[in-house]
Structures are given as structure tokens and as C-alpha cells.
Amino acid sequence: MRLFPLLVLILIGGGEALELKLPAPQLRGDLSLEEVLSHRRSVRSFRKEGLTLKEISQLLWAAQGITDPRGFRTAPSAGALYPLEVYLVVGKAEGLGSGVYHYLPKGHKLVKVKEGDVRSALCRAALGQPWVGEAPVVFCIAAEYERTTAKYGPRGIRYVHLEAGHAAQNLCLQAVSLGLGSVTVGAFGDQEVQRILGLPQRHRPLYLIPVGKRR
Numbered sequence: 261m262r263l264f265p266l267l268v269l270i271l272i273g274g275g276e277a278l279e280l281k282l283p284a285p286q287l288r289g290d291l292s293l294e295e296v297l298s299h300r301r302s303v304r305s306f307r308k309e310g311l312t313l314k315e316i317s318q319l320l321w322a323a324q325g326i327t328d329p330r331g332f333r334t335a336p337s338a339g340a341l342y343p344l345e346v347y348l349v350v351g352k353a354e355g356l357g358s359g360v361y362h363y364l365p366k367g368h369k370l371v372k373v374k375e376g377d378v379r380s381a382l383c384r385a386a387l388g389q390p391w392v393g394e395a396p397v398v399f400c401i402a403a404e405y406e407r408t409t410a411k412y413g414p415r416g417i418r419y420v421h422l423e424a425g426h427a428a429q430n431l432c433l434q435a436v437s438l439g440l441g442s443v444t445v446g447a448f449g450d451q452e453v454q455r456i457l458g459l460p461q462r463h464r465p466l467y468l469i470p471v472g473k474r475r
């Protein structure tokens with residue numbers, strides 16, 4: 261196993277799961293919010309090179325990172341119940357082997373949940389959209405609806421979808437700020453994606469977001 265300078269690998273549970281501590285996010289960028297907003301565009305063609313661990317860390321933090329000692333995050337959440345779960349499909353990245361990872365906002369960590377490159381299967385599950393298979397990494401925003409519907413009833417479903425939009429927009433704007441491209445993909449088979457990523461039944465995939473260096 262290779263060790264990376266920015267990565268602390270901690271074996272837990274008798275070696276079954278690997279927790280990867282991510283580099284701390286940067287709180288300053290090169291572009292103004294207005295520049296980022298005006299440059300955001302769906303990007304569907306990516307260079308082959310992988311993302312760095314710093315870029316991945318920053319994108320995950322933008323989507324769901326904790327920004328307050330009380331546990332509040334970068335994106336608002338109805339009742340602060342935080343129903344979203346972010347997964348990362350890695351095809352090519354510096355410092356991360358190919359596989360599927362689960363983001364843990366607490367501690368800003370990743371846990372590997374599946375080995376191997378699943379991008380081709382994911383591309384097929386997304387009606388063959390090539391950018392899903394070609395991007396070096398694909399983020400998946402999933403949700404556990406019950407966390408929110410337990411308090412808000414059926415209206416909680418709306419809240420969860422609104423929250424997925426907040427998180428996705430944060431991620432896409434962060435991508436622009438890093439000089440990366442992204443596209444939000446809603447057209448896919450839910451059960452196929454759930455199976456390919458190995459998500460628990462209660463985590464329902466809502467959005468796929470391929471990200472890469474722009475061509």
C-alpha cells in the first residue's frame with residue numbers, strides 16, 4: 261500500500277474499512293463569487309488527467325463540509341437534519357485508487373466502500389451519457405429521506421430535493437473556482453446506480469456530477 265503525504269490512512273474494524281483523512285479545505289480562492297457564477301457552464305468533455313486529492317477535498321467540502329462547531333454545513337438543511345450523503349466514484353485521481361468512496365463530513369474523511377473502476381457501468385446506467393464514463397471522477401449526491409420526512413412528513417421529500425440542489429450548486433461553483441468543469445446529471449436508473457455504487461438501500465441516488473479538467 262502506498263502512503264501519501266497528505267493522507268492519513270487509519271485501519272479500522274480489523275482492516276475492513278479504510279478511512280482517509282482529507283487535506284484541509286482552502287478558504288480563499290482566486291476568483292470572485294461573481295466571476296465564478298458568470299463562468300459556470302455544464303462541461304461534458306474532459307481531459308484524461310486525474311484530479312488531485314486537494315481538488316477532491318475541496319469539492320467534497322463545498323458540497324457538504326462542516327463549517328461551524330455546531331455541525332452546520334456549507335449547504336443549508338431543513339431542520340439541520342442533513343439527509344444528504346455524498347459518494348465519490350474515482351476512475352483517476354492522484355492519491356486515491358479507483359473505487360467508490362463515501363464522504364464523512366465529520367472529520368472531513370473518505371471511506372472506501374468498493375474497489376475498482378465502475379465508470380463504464382455507471383455510464384450505461386446513465387443512459388450511455390459519455391461524460392459519465394469519461395470524467396476522471398463522478399460525485400453522487402444521495403439522500404436518506406427518512407431523516408427529514410420523520411420530522412416534516414411528505415413535505416420533507418421536497419426539502420431533500422431542494423437540499424440536493426444546494427449541495428450540487430456548491431460543488432459546481434467550487435469546480436469553476438478550481439478551474440475544473442462539471443455537469444449535473446439527473447438521467448439515470450436509480451436502482452442500477454444504487455447497485456453499481458454499492459449504496460445501502462436507504463441511500464437513494466439523486467444526482468451524478470462528473471468532474472474533470474476542462475479540455
Ligand SMILES: Cc1cc2nc3c(=O)[nH]c(=O)nc-3n(C[C@H](O)[C@H](O)[C@H](O)COP(=O)(O)O)c2cc1C
Nearest residue numbers: 300301302303304386389391443444445446447448
Ligand atoms: C435537474 C437537472 C438534471 C440534469 N440532467 C442532465 C443529464 O442527465 N445529462 C446532462 O448532460 N445534463 C443534465 N443537466 C444539465 C442541463 O442540461 C444544463 O444545465 C442546461 O443545458 C443548461 O446549461 P448550463 O448548465 O451550461 O447552463 C441537468 C440539469 C439539471 C438542473
